[in-house]
Amino acid sequence: MSAAPPDNDVLWARGIVKSHHGTPALRGVSIGIRVGEVLAITGPRGSGKSTLLGCLSALLPVDEGEVWFNSAPVHTLGRAGRERLRRDRFGFVGSEPHLVPELTARENVALPLLLAGAGHKAAYAAAAEWLERLDVADCAPRRPAELIQSQRQRIAVARALAPLPPVVFADDPTAPLHREAQEQVLRILASAARSHQLTLVLATHDPELARYADRTVAMVDGRLAAPVAPVVRGASAVSAGR
């Protein structure tokens, strides 16, 4: 086993290799993500962004390599351990809202808090607050099927932010949105990260949207390319390939 990761990195990965049923997705990615940082991962479709986010967010087990969260190994955790980590420490927004169709918007946002064992009142209060912040307070009592896609996506963002997890992963969260809504959602994600000291890992195929990030790394064919943007807030260990 290698040396323990640097203390100031909330997430740290070394040499991750991952393939989906034989199709290689990640071929040796090493990355360090600092506490409170907004990191953008850019790259074309199929470059491995989503798989990298899946591996970092403890959704997918890695084939090879190491992932550390707060100086604790993630790659050695079993399924139950990874579930607990996702539930208690991570938030996730995908490119599709994937709301539970039979629950109202308010219940959808409160669900992660309820799952983590929060009280009924606290969970619903947090849900109402985040729906308000994302401009969808009037959708609270309605079901996803009655809403339009951009409203659903904002609710998905509220669901990821409401428990205030230390790390929020956003996998192309603006894909179903129009330009103005994209700006708003990203602004809210970035400002929530800054004001609550959350770490935000943002994957996007649109290099322009990466301007909300403190640091940008690019991915090509399952590997990290050289850093494309100047490092704004301190440097982190980013190495390309193996």
Added chain:
Amino acid sequence: MLYLRLARGYRVADLGRWLLTATAAALVAGFLLRALGRALSQPAGGSLVRLLWCLPPLAAVAWFAAVAARAVPAGRPERITGLTAAGAGPTRIRALIAGEIALACTLGSLLTLLLFLVLRNNIADASLAPELGMGVPLPPAAPVTLLALVPLVAGLSAAAAVPVSEALPGGDSPAAGASFGALRLAVPAGLVLVGLALELYGLRPGAAEDGRPIRLPAGLGSTSPAALIGWALAALGLALLTAPLLSWTGQLLALGRPAPLRLLAGRGLTAEAGRLGTPLAVFTLTLAVLLTAIRYWVDKPGTAETLPAVEGALIVGCVVGAVITRITEVRNAHRGVTAALIQLGTAPRLLFGAALLRTAAAGTTLLLTGGLTAALAAGALN
């Protein structure tokens, strides 16, 4: 040819659908050929009644075919996407799914026809001679016409049931949690009340003088018109009420300040009540009728008849198959949401618990409606 290539990608669920369809079709074909055989050997009378007795199993096969065809696109979305990308339109997809079911029915019917022809060649016992029409020349058009009926009916009902708008990629999925209108509730409730009143009238203390002029089939004795019509109305009303009752059960389950387990179980039941209600209502009604009949046969030995019992078993098989198919369809349609819940860190144990709780609550409701149906049927029989 394309169809045969597609069949190579079959899985257990597809094979199960195939086997159940083929077996049920073979049995229905057997009933039809038996009616033909009797008509050949005894042209005098009763052949129309015997033919009409083949309708319930035929309807059961058609019902299963419709439910199975409806579930195919949700079960293998990638296959439908692939077919669409290859240029197959909604009509072609509909034809493929219906054709598959018709093919299974044809296979089952042909096997039965083969058996029928072999047995007719003086192989069967003499006691079977009147059933097979032995010794009487067989007009070739008769069995062909009868046996074409099974694939035709099953195929058509399957074709009518394939949801084209949902089948196509990007199509609208049905809105979850469809609510029930006032008329949708008032009519079945009225039927139940009128049926109950009629049956009670038919069973009043002085009813013995009215006599029991209606002779029931399958050795079930006789009954009075008031009791029979009352039971039929109440059973229909209860069947129609099943979906709203399931929806209310779900709401009751998620009442107050539910924890995630109760919330997911209750809301899930409410949302799926519309889709699950119909097959479950048919299942409950069938089971109630069959169990009442079996109880009557056991109470009065010597009244049981083989053929109605076999028909009953076939109908129950098709109805259970339809329920399982619909549950699988609902689970498949929920696949994306389950993945999202897992991503949120929901323990699979919680999802399993919610499914278990939902099943228990739905089972209780069905026990109530089915129990009432069975009790009323028993009342009408005795």
